[in-house]
Amino acid sequence: MKIFDTLSRKYKTIKNPQVNIYSCGPTIYDYIHIGNARPILLTDTLIKFLEFKKVKVNFLQNITDIDDKIISKSLETNKPEIELTNFFKKAYLKSLKELKVRMPNQLVCISDEIKLMQSFIDILIVNQSAYETKSGIYFNINKFKSEYGRLSNIKVDDLISKTAEDFFEDKNLKADFSLWKTTNVGLNWDFHKQKGRPGWHTECVTLIDNYFNHETIDIHIGGIDLQFPHHENERIQFLAKNNKELSYIWMHNGHLTVDNVKMSKSLNNTTHLKDFIQTYGANVLRWLFQTTHYKQPINISDDLLKQGVKFEDKINNCIKKLKQWVIINEAKVEEQVDEDILNKFDKYMNDDLNTPQVLMLINFLISNINKEDNFKIKILQFNALKIILQVLGFSFEFNLNVDDQIKKLYLKQKEHILNKEFVEADQIRAILIKEGLL
Numbered sequence: 366m367k368i369f370d371t372l373s374r375k376y377k378t379i380k381n382p383q384v385n386i387y388s389c390g391p392t393i394y395d396y397i398h399i400g401n402a403r404p405i406l407l408t409d410t411l412i413k414f415l416e417f418k419k420v421k422v423n424f425l426q427n428i429t430d431i432d433d434k435i436i437s438k439s440l441e442t443n444k445p446e447i448e449l450t451n452f453f454k455k456a457y458l459k460s461l462k463e464l465k466v467r468m469p470n471q472l473v474c475i476s477d478e479i480k481l482m483q484s485f486i487d488i489l490i491v492n493q494s495a496y497e498t499k500s501g502i503y504f505n506i507n508k509f510k511s512e513y514g515r516l517s518n519i520k521v522d523d524l525i526s527k528t529a530e531d532f533f534e535d536k537n538l539k540a541d542f543s544l545w546k547t548t549n550v551g552l553n554w555d556f557h558k559q560k561g562r563p564g565w566h567t568e569c570v571t572l573i574d575n576y577f578n579h580e581t582i583d584i585h586i587g588g589i590d591l592q593f594p595h596h597e598n599e600r601i602q603f604l605a606k607n608n609k610e611l612s613y614i615w616m617h618n619g620h621l622t623v624d625n626v627k628m629s630k631s632l633n634n635t636t637h638l639k640d641f642i643q644t645y646g647a648n649v650l651r652w653l654f655q656t657t658h659y660k661q662p663i664n665i666s667d668d669l670l671k672q673g674v675k676f677e678d679k680i681n682n683c684i685k686k687l688k689q690w691v692i693i694n695e696a697k698v699e700e701q702v703d704e705d706i707l708n709k710f711d712k713y714m715n716d717d718l719n720t721p722q723v724l725m726l727i728n729f730l731i732s733n734i735n736k737e738d739n740f741k742i743k744i745l746q747f748n749a750l751k752i753i754l755q756v757l758g759f760s761f762e763f764n765l766n767v768d769d770q771i772k773k774l775y776l777k778q779k780e781h782i783l784n785k786e787f788v789e790a791d792q793i794r795a796i797l798i799k800e801g802l803l
């Protein structure tokens with residue numbers, strides 16, 4: 366399949382039978398919001414599609430449980446960091462379950478791998494890609510002036526004049542970023558005879574380096590806001606240690622916006638994922654992200670969400686009508702699939718995950734299935750629709766085979782209606798609704 370790579374600014378092809386993927390995980394000091402769910406669902410759609418194509422996927426994700434924001438929240442709420450992170454880690458895992466994502470092969474908390482980070486930093490110090498000062502350990506950008514900035518298309522000289530990175534007197538260059546911070550505030554570990562903790566960019570790259578055996582991975586995923594400085598700084602450290610690229614493809618998703626402004630905790634314009642799921646369910650969120658190419662921004666609105674609810678209703682109605690058809694016609698539900706439709710799905714997804722086009726295909730399919738009189742064709746198309754929806758991660762009650770007792774009840778209800786016995790018909794109605802037949 367073809368995927369756009371942010372580093373080369375070109376489409377690249379994934380051909381390997383096994384693919385290694387890393388996606389930057391959340392910083393767990395709060396509930397995640399629906400903007401944070403965009404890279405999660407992008408990764409999930411990509412993995413589900415690759416696995417549908419029989420590609421073996423090895424997916425690693427971190428959980429950032431050491432960070433300035435966690436320390437601030439701990440001081441603010443007067444709760445120990447570990448209590449906070451344990452709570453929000455559980456909430457995160459619950460969200461992943463509710464979204465029905467394919468879980469990472471390994472989900473690693475940063476605090477469990479501090480020794481790895483220290484060894485990683487030591488290697489960079491020895492090869493002079495990092496240096497130690499009183500305030501911490503910094504990356505030596507001067508050594509990589511021609512490489513640094515390539516991912517985000519930034520020139521080091523511009524960066525030096527504009528950077529907002531905290532300025533410590535003891536850094537060589539203003540743009541040098543921190544690998545290890547000397548501090549005794551918050552959780553800290555002994556390293557080089559001082560107390561401190563790792564920097565965020567070093568946390569991610571160390572996991573990638575270690576869990577994927579120091580090899581270039583296939584795909585690295587994250588939101589566009591992470592391109593600089595986070596991913597730039599991950600990439601340069603990997604290059605400094607291994608003298609090879611961190612990732613073959615860098616995949617960045619666009620933002621979910623509210624009134625065209627990024628949904629963000631700091632702007633107080635967020636909707637927590639758990640609340641969204643309670644109101645709309647996970648299908649509507651998946652639909653929302655698939656309406657637009659993953660690289661583009663999506664502006665959330667009530668109108669858009671109403672369309673999402675309609676999409677879900679349309680599919681439920683299509684399944685309902687098919688179930689009724691099966692009962693009335695005593696039809697046998699075959700397993701065959703309309704291969705032409707699946708080929709189209711394959712073509713659109715291979716084209717850098719063109720999900721808007723796939724949604725058009727789904728809409729076309731639903732109206733065809735509803736119109737079609739030939740049961741065999743109807744089922745062939747439905748089976749293709751079912752596979753497409755499953756690969757995209759939607760959950761519906763796809764099974765068209767109704768148990769005999771319910772079949773009888775359905776036919777009985779129809780008879781009551783014909784005989785104008787509405788009270789009796791109503792008594793059965795509730796059961797049939799529950800069974801997804803009405």
Ligand SMILES: Nc1ncnc2c1ncn2[C@@H]1O[C@H](COP(=O)(O)OP(=O)(O)OP(=O)(O)O)[C@@H](O)[C@H]1O
Binds near residue numbers: 622
């Ligand atoms: N509005 C958004 N739209 C799409 N992706 C987002 C959005 N906000 C954050 N992300 C992505 O969510 C993932 C988790 O990031 P992280 O936990 O660092 O969130 P964050 O950037 O701290 O969120 P916030 O901006 O609300 O503080 C990252 O890949 C980030 O790019």
Ligand SMILES: [Zn+2]
Binds near residue numbers: 388389390570595
């Ligand atoms: Zn990261």
